[in-house]
Amino acid sequence: MLSRVAANLYWLSRYVERSDGILRMLKIYYASSQDSISEFSWKPIIKIYTGLEKQYVQQMEYNSREVLLYLIAGKENANSVTNIITLARENARSVQDHITKDLWQCLNEYYHLVKDPRLIAAFRKDDPISALDILIKQVMLYYGTAEVTMERGEGRSFMNIGKYLERSIQSIDILDSKFGTIDHNPDLLTDTTYWKHLLLSIGGHELYLKTYRQGFEAENVLEMVVLNSDFPRSVVYSVGHINRYFERLKNNNTISDVKELSFLIGRLYSRIKYSTIETIQEEGLHNYLYSIKKDLYSIGNSVNGQYFAYS
Template sequence: MLSRVASSLYWLSRYVERSDGILRMLKINYASSQDTIHEFTWDPVIRISSGGKEEEISSMKNDSRKVVEYLLFNRDNPNSIINIITLARENARSVQEHIATDLWQCLNEYYHTVKDPKLLWYVQKDDPITALDILIKQVMLYYGTADSTMERGEIRSFMSIGKYLERSIQSIDILDIKFISVSDNPDLLTDTSYWKHLLLSLGGYELYLKSYRGGFSDENVLELIMLNQDFPRSAKYGVHNIQRYFERLKSEKNIEHYKSLSFNIGKLHSYITYSSVYTIKEEGLHNYLVKIRNGLYGIGNLLQEYYF
């Protein structure tokens, strides 16, 4: 496979996964912002999802509709959904002969759905949740189509590595930002709605209720998002799948590079596997998350250097 093709497949998958994470986070946080009983801030979402100008962001922090519009449609924000999906579509177009026709059509439909003026009307005048639900369904359609139509070979491996790398980084960023807020405001430790919204943002609320019977606690939330091997958005699950799909790329032609990258992935996987809530807290949660994040970025950089 050409390195250009591998790179496009990898980034296509990363961009789609990034859009999914942003959309789900927006939906839960918009719903939370409508609850006037609790004090609400968009700061964590903006810090994770935005790459825009600080002055522009500050002017809309208390206007939920403007925040949603900015993160969905603003061309000046490199992490807006419309920009992300445009990049995903450009990557897909360059490798159109390597992906299923149904998948290309699905991504193309997602792109045109984001550009539909009716979505902007929902955000500005009607119910932004409707617009977010429409886009989330487009992502779900994309993943269902990819799962049922794509061949299980190198193409699938590069796409899956991109998907799980992006997903793991997102989970760690959300966890880090949320726990920093707890450090600034310890009262949040006992705020049930705070932990509920965090779990809903990652799609882990129902699994949490099934796994932990004693109510919400910061330790259980940390364990679920970092160490639960059955939770699709946990760091452990994500790194395990990065390792699993990378092993399928082994070839005698690139054995030296393969061994180097495999070592780094295995090292990160072992570091997470042999962690516990106790050791994480002993090390310091922020420091621990920074190490994991740096490890994931390191894997991405080595992929860029060796394969792309």
């Protein structure tokens, strides 16, 4: 497979996964803002998904509608859903021979939907939850279409490596942001609503209730999001799948010099797999998450250098 094709498939998948994470976070945070008695701050979400300077964050952090519009349709925001899906569509357009017609049509529908003026109007004055649900369902349709129509070859391996790399980084960012907020407000440590919203934002609420019977506790939330191999958005699950699809690439490609990348992925997966809550706490949660995220970026850079060197 040409490096250009591999790179487009990889980034197509990363962009779609990023948009899914943004939409889910916005839905739960907006619902939380409506339930909040005191003034609700969007600062953690703005910090994760934008590069805005502090003064601009302060201007919009209490304005739910403004934040929604900026993260969904903000032209000047490189990480807005509209800009991300535009990039995903451009990547898909250039590799139409390597994806199925159904997948292309699904992504094209997503692109036109997110640019629909009627949908944008809903974020301005109607019910944003309904509009977000429409977009989230479109992402789910995309993933279902990819699963049942894509050939199980190199292209799908690159797509899944991109997907799970993006997903693991997002889970770490969200977890770090939530636990970081506790440092400034220790009362949140025992706030069940706080942890419930975190789990809802990454689709882990139902599994948590089935797994942990003693209610919402910070340590259990941490264990689930980082170490639970049955949770599709946990860090260990995502990194395990990066390892799985990289092994497939190793078996199918003719490049012999992949030792460094293989070592980086294997070392990271083993480190997370054999971590415990106790060892994470000994190291310090922020330091642990920062280290994992740094390794994920190193893997991303190594994938780029090994397979997409043309760029």
